[in-house]
Amino acid sequence: MFKSRNLLKLSLILIVGFLLATFIHACNWIREQPLKQLQVGITTWPGFDIALYGQAAGLFEKRGLTVEFQRFQNQQDSARAVMRGSLDAAFVSFWDAMQVDPGNDTPAVVLVTNVSRGADGIVTQAGINSVKELRGKKVAAKLGTVNHMILLEALNLHQVPPKTVEIEDVSNEIAVELMKQKKVDGAVLWQPLLGETGR
Template identity: 30%
Template sequence: MKKLGLTLFSILIVLVLAACGASEAGDNAGREEGSAKEPLKVTLPTWTGYGPLFLAQEKGFFEKHGIEVELSIIEGLAERKQALAGGQVDGMATALDVQVTMAAADVPMEVVWLLDDSYGGDGITVKNNIHSVEDLKGKQVAFEQGSTSHLLLLTALEEAGLTDQDVEMVQMSAGDAGAAFVAGQVDAAVTWEPWLSKASEADGKILVSTKDLPGIIVDTVGFRKSVVEERPEDIQAFVNAMADAMDYWKENEEESNQIMAEGLNIDVEEFTATVTGLKFMDAQANKNLFGTSKQQGDIYSSAQNASDFYLEQGLIEIAPSADEVLNSTFVEGL
C-alpha cells in the first residue's frame, strides 16, 4: 500500500510539474508574442514624391533597422485625416502645410523626415482662353479645400488681389480635379502630375506651377505625437531607413524607379516623367533644412508661414508654432 501510495504521489508530482511547465511555457510564449513590435502604419495618396517609402520597404531597409512598416494608399485627404485621428494609422506622408492643419485640428503631428520640395510638380491648369490668375474670377476651379492645393491656389490668388471667394469652388481631390479638367468639366484645376502634363489634351495649359511659387509645397512624413513619444527608437529606425533608401536610389536609379512606380501602381514612364518636377531630399538635405535644436533650419520658417497663412485666411482657428509640428531629433540622430 505504501508503495502504491508513493507511486500515486509521484505521478501527482509529475503531473503538477508538467502543468506548471506548460503554464510557464504558455506565459513565456504570450510574453514573446506580446513583445513583438507593432508595425508603424503610414498612409499616403498616389504621388511620385512618396515613392521612396516603397523603396525603403521593398529593399528591406526598414527590416534592416529592426522595424516593420505598413504602407496604405488612401486618396482622399479627409479620409487620411480621419484614419489618423481615429488611430487606424500612426503617420502620414503629406505636404508640410497639411501637417500644420492637423496640429491646428487638435491631432498633434510631428514631422520627422522631408521627402521633396515641389518644383513644377504641382500647379493650376486652365483652359487656353484664361491668360492670367485674374482671369480665374468667376470661373469653376476644382481643388480640395483645406489641402495643399488650396494653399497653392490661395497664394496665387492673393498675389493677383483675389481670394477663393472670387472663384467658383468645385470640391474634389487633386487627382479627381485633374481628371475633371481633362474631361472638360471645369474651367481650371489645382492638381499635380501627371494631370499637369495632360492639360494640353483638354485644350488647356499650365497657368501657374510651383516653379513660379517654389518652397510652398514640401512633402513630409509625420507621425502622431503620441507615437513619437512612445516609440522613439522605432521612429529613429524609420528615419535611418529612409536615408538608406535615398542613397540606394542614387546608386541604382533604374531599379529604384521601377520599384517605386510599382509600389504606387503607376507606369514607370509616368513616374520618371514626374520626378523632374520634384527636388528629392537625402539625409544631408534633411539636415540642412531641419538644422539643429540650437540652430533651426529653413523648414521652420516654411512651417510657420503656412500656419500664419491658414490663420489669416480663416481656415484654422489656432496657428500652431513650427516647433509643435517639426521634430529635428531623428534627423540629428543620423
C-alpha cells in the same frame, strides 16, 4: 560566524548571478520579438515615393520592420486616421498636418522626405491663357489645403477677386477627372498629376 559570513556572500553571489542571467535572457527575448506591422498612410506625391522604394528594395525588412501602406485621396484624411489611432504614421505636408485637430495628442514629425519647389500649379482648359481669365470660371481645388492657398495667392497676384471664381471643392485626383470631362475650367494640381494633365 565565519561560516555564516561565507554563506551570506555565496547567497548574494547566487542572487546577483540569477538576476543578471534573467536580465540578459529578457533582453534577448525582447530583441527576438518581431515588430508589429506598421500601418502608414500615403498619397500620390513624388516626395513620398522614397518610402515605396524602401519597401520594394527590402530596406524595411533588413531592419526588422514590416510596413503596410494605406492609400488615401488626400493628406488630411490620412492625418486624421493617425490622430484617431487607425494608422501608426502618415506621409503628409506640414500644411495638412496643421489643419487636423490633434485633440489631446501631440503629433510628432519623425522624418522630412522632401521640400517642394515648383511642384504645384494651375492647369486650365484650352483657350484660357492667364489667371485673369479665370474670372467667372469654375476651378477645382480642395478647400483648406495648399491647393486652395495657391489658388487664392494666384488670384490675389493678378487682382482677381476670389468671389468671382467658383471653387469646386475636390481632391487632386477627382480634379483631374473633372478636367478630362471638361466639368471645370481649371484645377490646382501637384505632381505627378500636374505634368500629366498639363500636357
